[in-house]
Amino acid sequence: MEQYRTRTPQHGQRARTSAPGPSRAPLGVPAGAAVSGESAAVYRAAGRSRRVPPVILALRRLPSPRLTGLGGGLFAAALMFALACLDSLLLDGSPAVYGMLFLAVSAVTALWVRPADLVTAPICVPIAFAVGIVPVSGGAGGFGGQAMGVITALALHAGWLYAGTLVAGVVATVRKVRLVGRRRSPGRR
Numbered sequence: 001m002e003q004y005r006t007r008t009p010q011h012g013q014r015a016r017t018s019a020p021g022p023s024r025a026p027l028g029v030p031a032g033a034a035v036s037g038e039s040a041a042v043y044r045a046a047g048r049s050r051r052v053p054p055v056i057l058a059l060r061r062l063p064s065p066r067l068t069g070l071g072g073g074l075f076a077a078a079l080m081f082a083l084a085c086l087d088s089l090l091l092d093g094s095p096a097v098y099g100m101l102f103l104a105v106s107a108v109t110a111l112w113v114r115p116a117d118l119v120t121a122p123i124c125v126p127i128a129f130a131v132g133i134v135p136v137s138g139g140a141g142g143f144g145g146q147a148m149g150v151i152t153a154l155a156l157h158a159g160w161l162y163a164g165t166l167v168a169g170v171v172a173t174v175r176k177v178r179l180v181g182r183r184r185s186p187g188r189r
Contacts, residue, residue: 067109069117073124076109080132093136095153099160102129106164110171118176122169129161130154 067075083101084093091097105128110121130150137149154161 065112066114067112067117068114069120069124072109072113072117072120073127075112076105076124076128077131079105080128081135084132084135088135093138095136095157095160098132098136099157099163102132102160102164103167106168107171110168110175113172115175115179118172118179121172122165125168126161126165129164133157 080102083105084098087094087098087101106125109125109128110118113121133153134146134150137146137153140146140149
């Protein structure tokens with residue numbers, strides 16, 4: 001004997017119909033509501049009223065990993081170190097190329113961090129800049145010479161550091177605002 005749910009659904013749960021089985025109702029129509037053929041066509045046509053540009057479709061096909069805060073920091077640091085090594089080998093440590101690559105890595109890191117860890121994106125990106133600048137800094141000698149080269153490079157290229165941190169902060173803020181907007185209006189999808 002089947003027993004049906006008698007309590008109201010909690011936040012995040014879907015309401016079940018009185019009869020078991022999948023609902024064939026179109027989008028926007030509550031499950032279990034009677035839909036005539038004409039109104040079903042109207043609901044189906046309303047979903048296709050807006051055409052999506054091909055650029056947006058191509059961007060939706062790109063991978064969309066969700067990194068934790070620590071994963072985002074490790075991703076950014078490892079990628080910046082690898083890119084700095086390539087920059088050092090191919091372009092003799094060009095600061096402009098390293099800075100432009102840092103801006104791209106900052107944006108990607110802020111896009112790929114999970115919504116719960118958005119606050120970590122602007123924090124881990126400057127650390128990744130400092131890790132990646134070691135091969136580009138051009139320090140000579142032992143540990144002291146290398147440390148002085150890194151400190152000097154950080155001081156000279158602070159503009160790139162601030163710009164990348166700003167990019168990560170803006171991307172994270174926009175994502176957070178969109179996330180809060182979606183939570184406040186659950187009916188709009």
